[in-house]
Amino acid sequence: MKVGSSMTSDVKILSPDDTIRAAAEIMSNMDIGLLPVSENDRLVGMISDRDIAVRGVAAGKGPNTRIGEVMTYDVKYCFDDQDIDEVLENMADLQVRRLPVLDRAKRLIGIVSLGDLARRGSMTAVALAGISRPGGEHTQTQ
Template sequence: MKVSDKMTRDVRLASPDDSIQQAARCMAECDTGALPVGRGDRLVGMVTDRDIAVRGIAQGKGLDTRVHEVMTTDVKYCFEDEDLDHVARNMGEQQVRRLPVVNRDKRLVGILSLGDVAMGEGPWPAGDALAGASRPGGAHSQTGGPRA
């Protein structure tokens, strides 16, 4: 099975120039905890509810703070034509719960979450991915500003 068979295609994007309040409102409307950040259809980052809370609000930044100030710029992604089992294993190894999905031109075409992976026959590969993503990660860099 390919990533394109399970990914969510209807993905809302945040702009790097959006405020964190706009991003949070979009997350609430979409009932999600993360948004890809793009310029046009090019992926330039990811922003999560945790980024907004820890890198934004906890650091005393206001609601008008721009997404690019709190987002993660070192974005892991996968290709739509990759094998789903392989990508799920990588999600566990990299400890990520969501991956933007791009085509071979590196244009954003969807997002793959552990929930997407779990919708299918049996617990695999979702079990491996969840086990990996849930293990303690050691030193964290959420408060150190955007990761490059």
């Protein structure tokens, strides 16, 4: 099965110039923890609730801080035509629970989460074990 059949395609996109308050409000209203950030029709980063908390609030930044100051720039992603098992392995290796989904022209078309894949009956135990191990590449420091 391909990722495109399991992803969430209704994605709100923000700009690096939007504020962390705006991002937090959207996250709250949509009950999500991650939003893509785009500039000139290209994915340039991701902003998570953790980015806002750790790189924003904990660092003394206020609600009018621009997303570009706290977002994650090193975006890991997958393609819509990749096999789910391959993406699950990648998520485990990267220790992430969500990935943006791009088409082969590298345009954002959705986001896939571990929950999306679990709801489809995919084998997520191996990915969850890898994601949950201590340490790893993902860090909150710039």
